[in-house]
Amino acid sequence: MSSLEKHSYDVIVIGAGGAGLRAAIEAREQGLRVAILCKSLFGKAHTVMAEGGIAASMGNVNSKDSWQVHFCDSLRGGKFLNNPRMVELHAKEAPDRVWELETYGALFDRTKDGKISQRNFGGHEYPRLAHVGDRTGLELIRTFQQKIVSLQQDDLAEYGDAEARLKVFAELTVTELVKDGDVIAGAFGYYRETGAFVLFEAPAVILATGGIGKSFKVTSNSWEYTGDGHALALRAGANLINMEFVQFHPTGMVWPPSVKGILVTESVRGDGGILTNSEGKRFMFDYVPDVFVDQYAKTEAEGDRWYEDQENNKRPPELLPRDEVARAINSEVKAGRGSPHGGVFLDVSSRLSPEVIRKKLPAMYHQFKELADVDITATHFEVGPTCHYVMGGVEVDADTEGTAVPGLFACGEVSGGMHGANRLGGNSLSDLLVFGRRAGTGAAEYVAGLGDKRPSASEADLEAAGKAALEPFHADAQTRPAGSATPENPYTVHTELQQVMSDLVGIIRREGEISEALEKLKGLRVRAENAAVEGHRQFNPGWHLALDLRSMLDVSECIAKAALERQESRGGHTREDFPIMDPNWRSVNLICSLTPGTNDMVLTRKPVPTIPVELLSLFKRSELEKYLTPAELTVLDGPNSSSTVAGEQA
Amino acid sequence: MSYQADFKVWRGDTDGGDLADYTVEVNEGEVLLDVIHRLQATQAPDLAVRWNCKAGKCGSCSAEVNGKPSLLCMTRMNTFVPEETVTVTPLRTFPVVRDLVTDVSFNYKKALQIPAFAPPKDLAPGEYRMAQVDVERSQEFRKCIECFLCQTVCHVVRDHDDNKTAFAGPRFLIRAAELDMHPLDARTDRAEFARDEQGIGMCNITKCCTEVCPEHIKITDNAIIPMKERVVDRKYDPLVWLGSKIGLRKS
Numbered sequence: 001m002s003s004l005e006k007h008s009y010d011v012i013v014i015g016a017g018g019a020g021l022r023a024a025i026e027a028r029e030q031g032l033r034v035a036i037l038c039k040s041l042f043g044k045a046h047t048v049m050a051e052g053g054i055a056a057s058m059g060n061v062n063s064k065d066s067w068q069v070h071f072c073d074s075l076r077g078g079k080f081l082n083n084p085r086m087v088e089l090h091a092k093e094a095p096d097r098v099w100e101l102e103t104y105g106a107l108f109d110r111t112k113d114g115k116i117s118q119r120n121f122g123g124h125e126y127p128r129l130a131h132v133g134d135r136t137g138l139e140l141i142r143t144f145q146q147k148i149v150s151l152q153q154d155d156l157a158e159y160g161d162a163e164a165r166l167k168v169f170a171e172l173t174v175t176e177l178v179k180d181g182d183v184i185a186g187a188f189g190y191y192r193e194t195g196a197f198v199l200f201e202a203p204a205v206i207l208a209t210g211g212i213g214k215s216f217k218v219t220s221n222s223w224e225y226t227g228d229g230h231a232l233a234l235r236a237g238a239n240l241i242n243m244e245f246v247q248f249h250p251t252g253m254v255w256p257p258s259v260k261g262i263l264v265t266e267s268v269r270g271d272g273g274i275l276t277n278s279e280g281k282r283f284m285f286d287y288v289p290d291v292f293v294d295q296y297a298k299t300e301a302e303g304d305r306w307y308e309d310q311e312n313n314k315r316p317p318e319l320l321p322r323d324e325v326a327r328a329i330n331s332e333v334k335a336g337r338g339s340p341h342g343g344v345f346l347d348v349s350s351r352l353s354p355e356v357i358r359k360k361l362p363a364m365y366h367q368f369k370e371l372a373d374v375d376i377t378a379t380h381f382e383v384g385p386t387c388h389y390v391m392g393g394v395e396v397d398a399d400t401e402g403t404a405v406p407g408l409f410a411c412g413e414v415s416g417g418m419h420g421a422n423r424l425g426g427n428s429l430s431d432l433l434v435f436g437r438r439a440g441t442g443a444a445e446y447v448a449g450l451g452d453k454r455p456s457a458s459e460a461d462l463e464a465a466g467k468a469a470l471e472p473f474h475a476d477a478q479t480r481p482a483g484s485a486t487p488e489n490p491y492t493v494h495t496e497l498q499q500v501m502s503d504l505v506g507i508i509r510r511e512g513e514i515s516e517a518l519e520k521l522k523g524l525r526v527r528a529e530n531a532a533v534e535g536h537r538q539f540n541p542g543w544h545l546a547l548d549l550r551s552m553l554d555v556s557e558c559i560a561k562a563a564l565e566r567q568e569s570r571g572g573h574t575r576e577d578f579p580i581m582d583p584n585w586r587s588v589n590l591i592c593s594l595t596p597g598t599n600d601m602v603l604t605r606k607p608v609p610t611i612p613v614e615l616l617s618l619f620k621r622s623e624l625e626k627y628l629t630p631a632e633l634t635v636l637d638g639p640n641s642s643s644t645v646a647g648e649q650a
Numbered sequence: 651m652s653y654q655a656d657f658k659v660w661r662g663d664t665d666g667g668d669l670a671d672y673t674v675e676v677n678e679g680e681v682l683l684d685v686i687h688r689l690q691a692t693q694a695p696d697l698a699v700r701w702n703c704k705a706g707k708c709g710s711c712s713a714e715v716n717g718k719p720s721l722l723c724m725t726r727m728n729t730f731v732p733e734e735t736v737t738v739t740p741l742r743t744f745p746v747v748r749d750l751v752t753d754v755s756f757n758y759k760k761a762l763q764i765p766a767f768a769p770p771k772d773l774a775p776g777e778y779r780m781a782q783v784d785v786e787r788s789q790e791f792r793k794c795i796e797c798f799l800c801q802t803v804c805h806v807v808r809d810h811d812d813n814k815t816a817f818a819g820p821r822f823l824i825r826a827a828e829l830d831m832h833p834l835d836a837r838t839d840r841a842e843f844a845r846d847e848q849g850i851g852m853c854n855i856t857k858c859c860t861e862v863c864p865e866h867i868k869i870t871d872n873a874i875i876p877m878k879e880r881v882v883d884r885k886y887d888p889l890v891w892l893g894s895k896i897g898l899r900k901s
Contacts, residue, residue, distance in 0.1 A: 041700070042758065043796055044708045058776075099775035105767030107785045107792060107832070114779030132789065138707065139792060150766030162762055193747055222702040256679025258726065262705045363707070366866070370724050371681065371706055491691035535696030538663065539748040542695035 004462065005198045009035045011443045012187050012202040014174050014229060017045035018137070019412025019432035019439070020208030021144035022097075026440025027206075028151055028166045032447060035200055036148075036168045037189065039224050043145045046210055046222045047432070050137025051265035051363065052121055053129025054433065055426035056094035060115040062310075065126040067091040068618050074427055075611075077123040077321050078391070078420020079571045080586055080627040081242070084611040085398035086418040090427070090434050097433035098130050104147040106139055108132055120270045120310075123321045123424040127310075134265050134363040140429060172198070174228065175547060176465040177205060177236040177408065180455030184236070184407030188457075188465040192544065195537020197466055201457060203450055204443040206401075207233060207394060207410040208436065212246075212555045214494075214548075216387035217502035220252055220263040226548040227555035229414035233394045234554055234601075238403040240592040241416040241606075242392035243555070244562035245572040247423055248507050250325035251275075252386025254343035259372045261386045264346060264364065266425045268376075269318040271360050272307055273348035275329070276380070277337035283344070284317040287328035291581075291626045292320060323422045323571050326385040330507050333384065343384030349377055385507055389428065391419040391572055392562070395591065398609075400442030401435055407446060407455070411439035421571025472533045472546035487532030490546040497524050497552060505560050510576050514564040521560060525553050554601075558592040561603050565590055583629040651678045655727075656735040657685070659697070663748045669737065670694075676727050682736070683711055683722035686750075698749035706864055709797030713750045714739045719799040719862045743802040757798050760818045763847065764825055768836035784833040791828035791873060793865045794821060800859035800869060806852050818848035820859035820869045826850075827873035830880070841880040850877055 011027045013020045016038035028034045038045065059065040070091040075082055098116065102108070108130050109117040118127040132139040152162040159165075174189035178199070186201040209229030213221025230240055251268070253259040269275070277283050285303075288296050296317045297303035303316025318325070329344050339345055348357055354377035358365050361376070368374040374381050393416035394403055401409045412432040419427060472490070504517035531546040568582040569575050589606045613635050616624065624633060655676045658669040674689050683701055690697045701711040704723045711722040716737050730736055744752035770778075800820035807813050818826075826848060830840035844850040855878075857870045867873075 040702055040708075040710065041754065044702045044710050046702070048708050048795070049703050049705065096775065099778075102778045103769045103775050105769075105829075105832070105835075107780075107789055110780055110782040110785060114781055117782075132792070135707070135793065138795065142792060142794075145761075146766060149762055149764075152762060153766060156762075193751075222704070222708070224702065257677060258679055258681040258684060258723075259705070367706055370864075371726070372679070373726060373728070489691075489695065491695065495691075533695060539698040539751050540696045541690060541698060 005196065007035065007198070007200050009033050009200060009202045010447050011035075011204045011206060012037060012200045013206045013208055014187060014232070015045070015208035015210060015412070015414070016040075016042055016168065016170075017047040017208060017210055017412060017432065018140050018144065018429060019436040020045075020206070021141070021148065022433055022436025023206045023208055023409075023411055023440040023443070024166065025144065025147055025151065026437045027444050030441065030444035032444055033165050034167075035202070036166075037172045037174055037187065037200065038168070038170055039173050039192070040171065042168045042170045043141055045141055046224060047429075048138045048141050049220065049222070049263070050140070050429055051134040051263065052267050052270075052425050053119055053131030053136045054094070054098055054140070054429040055121070055124060055128050055424065056098045056130055056430055057091065057126075057128060058095045058098065058116060058118065058130070059126075060111050061118040061127040065128060069125050070094070070128065071615065072618050073124050074424060075420070076623075077422055077424040077427075079422060079581065080420065080611075081570065081589075081608055082420030083398055083417035083609050084615060085609060086435070088615060089398060089438070090418060090431060093434045094430040097430065097437065101140070101143050101433075104143045104150075106143040108139070119267060120315075120319070121425045122266050122270070122319045122325070124426065129426040134267055134361050136429065173544065173547065174232065175469045177232050178457035178461050178465070179236060179405070180457065182237075182406060183455050184405060185455035185457045188462060190469060190537075193539055195540065195543070197469070199457065199462060201454075203455055204407050204409065204447050206439050206443055207408070207414050208412045208439070209414045211390045211413045212552070212559075213387045213390075215497060215501050215552045215556045215559075216506070217498040218252060218261045218385075219387040220249060220261050221387065227551045228548070229410065230393060230558070231551035231554040233403060233405075233408065233410060233414075234558075234592065234594050236405050236408060237594070237596065238405045238408055238410075239395040240392060240558050241395045241589050242420070242562070243390070243416075243558040243592055244566050244590060245391035245421050246387060246559060247322055247389040247391060247572045248326040248385035249388035250322055250329055250385055251346055251383040252388075253368070253372070254339065254382040254384045255341040256372050259368065262367070262371075263386065263388065264381075264383055265361070266322075268346060268348050268361060268364060271348070272351040273318070273346055274316075274351065275318055275325070276345045276347060277332045278339060279337055283332055283337070284320065284325065284328055287324060287331070288317045288320065289324060291623070292324070296320065321422055321424065322388075323574075326507060327574060329384055339382040341382050343382040345380040346383045347380035349379055354378070389413060389423055391421060391423055392416045392559075397442075399438065400445065401439035402442050402446065409439045409443050411435040421573065469547060471529075472531055472543055488527045488530045490528075490531040490533065490542055490549055493524060493527050493531055493549060494545060494552070497549070497556065500524070501556055501559070505556070505563055508574050508576050509563050511564065514560050517560045518557070518564070521553060521557050528553055557601050561601060562590040562592060565603055581627075583627060583632075586627055586629070587632070652676065653732045655685070655730075655732060657689070658735060658737040659686075659689070659750070660739040661697070661749055662746065664746060667746070667749075669739075676732070680727045681723055682715060682725040682727060682738070685727065686722060686738070698747070698751045700751055707795060709795035709864075712741055712797045712799055712802070714741060714802075719803045721797055721799070721864050724864055741798070741802040743804075743808045744798075754798055756814060757796070757801060757819070757821065760822045761825070763818070764822060764829070765837060765843065767829060767832065770834045770836050773834070778834060780833045787831040787872070788828040790867055791824040793867055794824060795865060796821065797864060799862040799864065803858045803862045805856070805858065813849075813852065816849045817852050820853075820874065823848060823850055823853070823877065824867065824869055824873040827877050830877065841877055844877050845881040850874065850881065853878075
């Protein structure tokens with residue numbers, strides 16, 4: 001590939017959402033030359049869809065809040081499967097990361113005394129989410145975008161070139177990471193606009209590609225969420241953990257089709273919205289699980305009082321963690337008490353005045369009025385679970401976000417561990433701030449440690465990467481495997497993949513169905529290899545999709561394999577045949593990896609990193625008994641006990 | 651209720667192109683982007699179109715629908731009668747890349763020219779205090795999803811390509827206003843920058859930008875007109891003029 005366009009940087013960041021941009025800013029501020037590669041235009045990343053806010057225990061609204069309470073809420077929400085070190089760092093550093101945004105120009109909503117306002121959200125004990133109406137994600141992206149512009153202006157002044165040390169390559173897809181022996185050497189991809197290949201040589205690559213929702217039929221995720229980073233990491237030799245944990249947000253729009261899957265922010269419930277079934281019953285009171293019985297209201301009257309007086313009342317069960325609400329809705333629909341289009345009703349119109357709704361939930365009001373002709377101030381609307389977030393992702397070191405592959409880092413949704421079995425709302429924006437920054441630092445330290453040694457890509461690997469990317473143009477009769485039928489339409493294969501994952505590995509899972517899904521995925525993989533595209537390489541969506549299909553299939557197989565293996569129900573993984581949360585599974589992480597040189601996905605077990613006793617002591621013993629085994633609890637018994645809870649150090 | 655509808659979609663690239671005729675199924679409750687996706691999946695797999703969120707929040711799927719700059723994801727099909735032929739063309743103000751995709755790099759160049767937010771020197775992170783009523787003015791402009799519909803509709807550049815150098819366009823005039831109205835921005839020359847570098851004087855307030863804004867930002871009334879007034883105030887206020895002459899203020 002002698003004519004291949006080549007660029008050389010210190011750090012490549014793949015993905016321009018919140019995590020990627022925060023990582024890039026950090027690496028650049030540490031003095032490195034950074035390129036950001038993203039599939040869309042700059043500023044369009046899926047982060048813009050985040051509505052509710054950024055969880056950070058600043059204590060602006062309730063001074064009782066602290067990092068310790070945030071730590072406990074996050075671990076409880078994640079069903080104690082989280083990487084405790086990540087949860088600790090996240091809870092401790094989130095406030096600084098939010099305040100830092102104000103120095104970049106962010107304008108959050110304010111409290112009466114002029115501080116950053118904080119709102120209530122599911123699973124958070126105190127009002128904790130810094131927000132801008134219900135468009136917090138957009139504020140975050142714009143703030144970072146403008147911070148990047150400001151760094152580029154500095155470089156323009158200093159070097160006469162705005163892009164001297166930080167450049168965004170928009171509308172560019174990375175198809176393969178390249179290595180030099182065992183270490184990362186860069187990334188290979190193509191410009192979507194021209195279809196031309198390009199190589200980025202760099203000793204450090206930060207994956208910040210977001211999630212995997214496009215493998216499911218109903219999703220709140222944008223087209224970019226095809227699991228590219230997960231798949232790139234796997235193929236480069238890194239591990240994926242916790243892939244069975246997929247979060248279905250309980251309240252996606254169900255009707256009309258123009259907004260199917262689109263999120264109705266949890267703030268609608270946080271601000272007073274209620275869920276009812278076709279009989280008009282507020283059914284969530286019937287679905288408070290034992291582990292949460294002490295934290296939630298038992299009567300509608302108490303739940304309603306909580307909105308006005310949170311000191312003396314418990315919160316209504318509409319604000320249970322997302323997995324609980326999603327399962328409850330699923331059960332109501334199954335029991336025949338659903339809405340006409342297979343959801344339940346969410347109603348804020350009978351609870352708040354139209355003026356207050358428009359003030360508190362402006363983007364929601366506006367979005368549904370214009371996209372769907374639905375007026376949320378005047379009527380209830382139909383909602384149901386929508387694939388929203390993957391808790392699982394690339395296994396990383398908590399402090400540096402480094403992976404098993406030297407030089408490869410991951411942060412944001414594409415990384416795993418932080419959220420355990422279930423993520424709390426608001427914790428994803430804080431996650432990408434805290435760990436985006438840490439990935440930037442981790443990469444900078446790694447590059448500094450290399451000295452003058454720079455890895456380089458082999459010509460053979462580049463040839464192979466180029467050839468693989470062009471296969472969809474050559475899926476004609478001569479090259480197709482013997483016995484395979486006509487060339488496949490990538491759009492059809494994609495639709496069928498989504499159907500398989502939604503039907504067989506969706507919210508409620510069963511052994512037989514997951515096994516069936518794994519069989520079907522094998523067939524889809526063969527068909528995806530036959531996906532053929534028309535036209536040429538210039539901005540060709542059919543080609544783009546044919547390539548993205550590979551990533552979606554890799555990710556789907558990981559999800560299905562891990563879902564089959566975990567014989568319990570926990571957070572974003574519900575097995576009808578194993579409905580109980582089993583403390584013996586609590587300490588087990590399932591790891592997906594590829595056998596080198598093959599497409600064989602192997603699943604192994606690894607202990608969840610232990611929770612240090614001083615952090616464990618933040619909980620009441622009675623609560624820990626619901627999650628941990630008796631043996632794990634002995635650590636709390638005496639002053640001479642060891643400092644860790646049962647399980648290997650990992 | 652489903653029906654077959656007729657569409658004309660511009661197909662082509664930098665070498666030119668033409669409207670192509672398609673007949674596509676339309677279902678109840680759909681938006682135009684749903685139909686474009688169906689067209690891609692069934693008849694024209696290589697039809698180039700940008701989109702991301704499909705929820706009116708990212709501003710990617712901008713195009714011109716029957717000649718009006720619109721977001722495809724926010725164009726409800728029930729706003730047309732079934733017999734109507736809907737024409738979809740790329741944004742006219744920017745060069746075509748392919749089909750409905752245009753080269754919008756003009757906007758990123760303009761964004762790079764605006765001096766960034768200048769943080770107050772005397773406040774550490776966490777010490778910022780602002781009243782809600784004061785941040786709301788700038789927050790209105792920060793709702794902008796950068797769909798660039800205001801940029802494409804603005805006749806200062808829509809029909810006069812040569813104005814692109816001197817004129818930043820409505821999107822970046824609201825950015826200037828947003829910074830000017832930011833309670834803690836340390837710079838004081840935002841209005842002058844809008845006058846000298848962004849060409850705010852070329853705007854003759856026909857409000858076309860406000861009309862197409864999917865976020866309903868009152869671009870002209872709340873940003874451009876106040877900024878124009880501030881430019882005029884400063885420039886012609888006799889006290890300011892005197893102050894600048896005797897060295898009390900920087901103009």
